[in-house]
Amino acid sequence: MAPHLDEALLDDPDELQGKDSRGTLRALATAGAQVREALHLGREAGIERLADQGRPRSVLVAAIGGSSIVAEVLELLAEPGSPVPVQARRNLPLPGWVGPMDLVVAVSLSGRAPGPLAVAAEAARRGASLLTVGADDSPLAEVTRRARGIHVGTGRGRTSSRTSLWTMLTPVLAGADLLGLLDAPDSVLTAVADRLDERAEELRPTSESFVNPAKLLALQLAETVPVVLGDGPLGGVAAARASSMLARTARMPAPFGELPDAASGIVACFDGPYTHRGGPRPGTYDERRIRLGDIDTSGWEPHHFDEPEGELMERRRSPDGGRDIFADPFLDGPTLPPLGLLMLRDAPADPPTRESVQADALTEAVLTTAQEAGVRVMEVRAGPGAPVVRLADHVAMVDFTATYMALGLGLDPSVSPHVADLRDRTGG
Template identity: 65%
Template sequence: MAPFLDESLIDDVDAIAERDSRQTLRALATAGAQVREQITLSREGGIERVGGGERPRSVLVASLGGSAVVADVLELLAEPGSPVPVTVRRNLPLPGWVGPLDLVVAVSLSGRAHGPVAVAAEAARRGASLLTVGAPDSPLARICTAARGIHIDVPHGRTSSRTALWSLLTPVMLAADGLGLIDCTERALMEVADRLDEQAEACRPTSESFVNPAKILAVQLAESIPVILGDGPLNGVAAARAASMLQRTARIPASYGELPDAASQIVASFDGPFTAGGGRGVGERESAPDIFADPFLDGPAQPRLGLLMLRDVAPEELSPEAAEVQELTDAVLQTAHDAGVRVATAVAEPGHPLTRLAGQIALTDFAATYLAIGLGLDPSVSPHVADLRDRRDRALG
C-alpha cells in the first residue's frame, strides 16, 4: 500500500512543532549561519596553517554517514583542476602510500565516529599532516592536537550531522582553497550562505504548500518509490545526499544515480512493476486510474515509481559534451513520462558551483523533512536506528 501524506500536517505550524521534536527544520534553516560562523572559527583555529601552509602531495578525506557528503563535495570541486589527487576513504585500512608528504582530512560531528577517528590515528602514526573537524575535546580532536595538526571545532548545539553539514564542510572548503586545490574563497562561501538563507526563507514552515518549493516537492515524492537522478557530477552529489535524507529522515527507500552513466539502469526500471505500464513496457501505458476504485474492495494501490531529476542551470554556451548530457536528460524525462513514472524536476539557480549545489541540497533536505512530517513521522527520531545502535553497543561490550 502506498504511504499517504497528509498535506494538512505540513501546513499546520503547531502540528509541525509537535512532530519535529528536535527542531530539524529550525536546524536546517541555520545552514547559512553555520557557514558564516565556521568561517570565523576556522580563521581563529589557524586554517591557513593546514599542512604547514604548503601544498601536499595528495589529500585523503575520511567522512561517513551524515558527514559523507563532505568528502564527495571536495572530490567534486577538486576534480577539474586540483594539482594533486583527492581521494575518499570511509574507514581503515589507510592506503599504503599515505605518509608525511600527504594531508588527511577527517570529519565527524561527534568526534567519535570509528572510521574517521581510526583513519586520523593511523595518519598521525605515519606522520601525515592532519585537518580534523568535529566536537571539541573529543577523541578526534585529541588525536589531531597530539599530531600537531589543525582541529576546527563544531560549536555545541549541533546534534545531527544531517543538519550540521555546513559546519562540517566550510572549514574543509577553506583549507582546500588555501592550498590551491579548489576555487572556494571566503567571498564564494558568503554567496553560499546567502543562497542557503534564501532557501530557508522560501521553505519556512509558515509558507503554505502551494507556494513552498520544499512542500511541493514533498507532495510530489509522496506515495512513490523515489529515484533521484543528477544530470552531471554536481547534481550527482546532490542526488546522493537527497537519497540519504529521504531514507534517514523520511524513512522512504530511495536510490540515486548520475547521468550519463546511470541512464540505462534507471530507464530499465521504467517498464517494471512499479510504473503505470505494470511491467508491460514503454508504449503500453495503461489507462488513467479508476476514480471509482474502492481500496477496501479492490485492494490498496501499490506505490508508483517516482523520478526526481536534479538539473544544473544551463550555461550560455554549451560544450558538445554538455549538450549531449542535456539531450540525454530530456530523453530520460520523456521516457519517464511515457512510462507513467511520477516525475519532479529541480533546477539549480546560477552561481558558483558550491552555491548551485547548496541550493539543491537545501531544497531536498527540507523536502525530506516535510515528507516525514506529512507521513506522521518524527524526522529526527528513528526507533529502529536507536535499537540498532543499542544492539551494536551491546555486541561491542
Template identity: 80%
Template sequence: MAPHIDDALLDDPDELLRKDSRQTLRALATAGAQVRESVSLAEEAGIDRLARLDRPRSVLVAALGGSALVAEVLELLAEPGSPVPVQARRNLPLPGWVGPLDLVVAVSLSGRAPGPVGIAAEAARRGASLLTVGADDSPLAEVCRRARGTHIGVGRGRTSSRTSLWSLLTPVLLGAHTLGLVDTPREQMRQVADRLDEAAEAYRPASESFVNPAKLLALQLAETVPMVLGDGPLSGVAAARASSMLARTARMPAPWGELPDAASQIVACFDGPYTARGGHRPGTYDAGRIRLGDIDTSGWEPHHFAEPEGDLAERPRGAGGRDIFADPFLDGPSLPQLGLLTLRDAAPEPPTRESVEVEALTDAVLATAREAGVRVMDVSAQPGRPLTRLAELVTTVDFTATYLALGLGLDPAVSPHVADLNDRTR
C-alpha cells in the first residue's frame, strides 16, 4: 500500500516549522542569499588571483555526498566550450596524471570530509594548483593555505551540504569563469539568485498546496513508487539531484535516468509489478482476468466465488487499470502505483533538430507510461541561461523532497539509521 501523507499538515505552516527540527525549509529558501553572499566571500578571498595562473592542463573536482552536485554542474557547464577537460572525483586515490600543470578543486562544507581533504593534500604534495571551498577553520582550509592556494569560506549558519548547495557551487563557478572554463560571470550569478528567490516565494510554507507546485508534487509522489527521468544533460543533473534528495531527505528510493540512453531502462519498468498492466501482483489480474484454477481454493466456501464465465472471471477496473473490487484479505494488499517524474529542460528558440528529437522521444515515453497505468508528473524549466534553468529544477525537487518528508511524518534533516551507521563506523 502507498504510504499515508498528511496533506493537512502541509497546509499548516506552524506545524511544518515545528516538525522541521533543523529548519530545512528555511535553509532552502536562503539559496538566493547564499549566491549573493558567496560572490562577496569569493571576492574577499581573492578569487581573481586565479586569472594570474596559467590555464591548467585539466581540472579535477573532489566532492562527495551532498556536495557532489558541484562537480556534476561544473562538468555539465564546462563540457560545451571548456578548452580543458573537467573531471569529478569522490575519493582517493588521486589519479596518477595529476601534477603541477593541473588544478584540483576540493569542496566540503565542514572542510573535514576525508575524500576531498585527502585529495587536496595529495594534490598539494604533487605541486598542483588548489581551489578549495569549505569552513574557514578546517583541515581543508589549512591544506590549501599551506599550498598557497585559494580557499573560499562558506559563511555562517550552514549546517548541511544538502541545503547549502549554492554556498559551495557559486565560488567554484566563479573560479572556473575566471579561468575561462565556463561562462558564469558575477552578473549571471545574480540572475540565478533572483530566480532562486522567486522559487522560494512560490514554494514557501504559507502557500497552500493547491497553488504551491512543490507541495502538490509531494502529494503526487507519495502515492507512487517513483522514478525520475531527465530529458537531456541539464535535466539529467537535476534528475540525479532529485533521486538523491528523495532518498536522503524523504527516505524514498527513486532510480533516475537521462534521455536518450535511459529510455529503454525506464520503459522496461512499465512491465513490472508496480503497474496494473505489467507483471503479476497482488490486487491486479493479467488482462483483467483471473483463472480460478491458478488459486489454491482449499477451505473456501461457495459464497467466496463470483459466477465466472467458464473458468474466467472478469474484474472491473478503475483508472490506471486497477481492480476496483479487489479484496485486500483475499487478494492481498495492493502495491503502490509506479510514478514517473519527468524533468524537462526549456526548449531552445528557435527549435533545433536535436531538441525536436528529444521532445518527440520524451512524449513517446510519457505516452507509453500513461498507457501502462503509470502516474506521470511533469516539471519543465522556464527559458533562461543554462545555470538559471538548472537552478529552477534543482530548487523545485529540493523543496518537493522536503515537503514529502514532512508530510510522511519524517524529519527531513535527521535519520536515526544514518545516526546509527555513523556511531558504528566511528
C-alpha cells in the first residue's frame, strides 16, 4: 500500500511552515541569492589568485554527505574539455601522486567534516595548493590559512549542506573557470542565479498543487515505488541528487541510474513485482469462483476448471498497472504500489547531433517499455542554457519535490530522529 500524501496540507502555506521546523523551503528558495553571495565572498577571499598560481597538474575534490554533489558537478562539467584530470575523494588516504604541483579542493559547510578536513591537512603537509569552502571560524579554514591557500567562507544562516548547495558549489566553479578547467564565468553563474530565482517563484509554497510542478511530482511519486533515471551525464548527476534528497529529506528510498549504462538494470525492474508483468501478487487479481453462465467471460484469462461443477477460476488484470478493482484489502491483503520511473531529461540539443539523436531514441525506448509494463512514468525536462544552468533546473525541481513529499507525508524535512540516534551512538 502506498503512503498517503496529504494534498490539502501541501496547499496550506501556514501548515507547511508549521511542519518545516528549520525553514527548508525558505532555504531552498535562497539558492539564487546563494550564488550571488558566494561570488562576492569568493572575490573577498582573493579567489583570483588561483589564476596567478598557474594551471595545476591535477585537481582532487574532497566532499562528503550533502556536499558530495560538488565533486560530482565539477567532474561532470570539467570532463569534456579540462586539460588536467579532475577526480573526487571522500576521505584519506590521499593518493600518493598528490604533491606541490596539484590543487586540492575541500568542501565542508561546517568546516569540520572529518574526511575533507583530513584530506586538506594531508594535502597541506605535502605542499599542494588548497582551495577550501566552509565556515570561516572552522578547522578547515585554519588549515588553509596556515598553508597560505584560499578559503571561501559560507556566510551566515547556512545550517544544512542539503539546502546550501550553491553556497558551496559556486566558488569551486568560479575557481575552476579561472584555471581554464571549464566554462563558468560570472555571466554564466549569474544566469544560474536567475534560473534558480525563476524556479523558486514557480515552486513557491503559496502556489497551489494543480499548477506547482514540484507539488504535482511529489503527489505522483508518493503513490509509487520510485526509480530515478537521468538521460545522460547531466541527468545522471541530477538523478543522484534526487535519490539523495528523496532518501534523506522525504525518507523515500529511490534507486537511481544514468543512461545508457543503467538501461538494462532499470528495465529489468519492469519484470518485477511492482508492475503488471511481474506475475501474481496480493491484490493483483480478483480470484473467485462463479458459474460460467453468470457473466460475460470475454477478456478473462482461464486459470483452470473444476469438474464436474463447471466453475472457472477467473483472473483479470486491471489496466491500471495490475491493480484489481475487486480486491478486498481485508481478505486479499494490501496492494503493492506500482513502480514509478522519474526520467530527468536534458534540454534538446540545438542543433541535434548524431549522439543526441541516438540518446533520445534510447530514452524513448525505455519510456515506451516502461509504459507498456504498467510503470508510472514521470518526466522532467531541463530548460535551455549552459550545462550548469540546465543542471540548476533539475536540482531545484528535485529539491523542492523531496521537501514537499516529506511535508505531505507529515515529516519534518530537516529533522530525522533515527539520524539523530545514529549520531548519538557514534559520536558523529
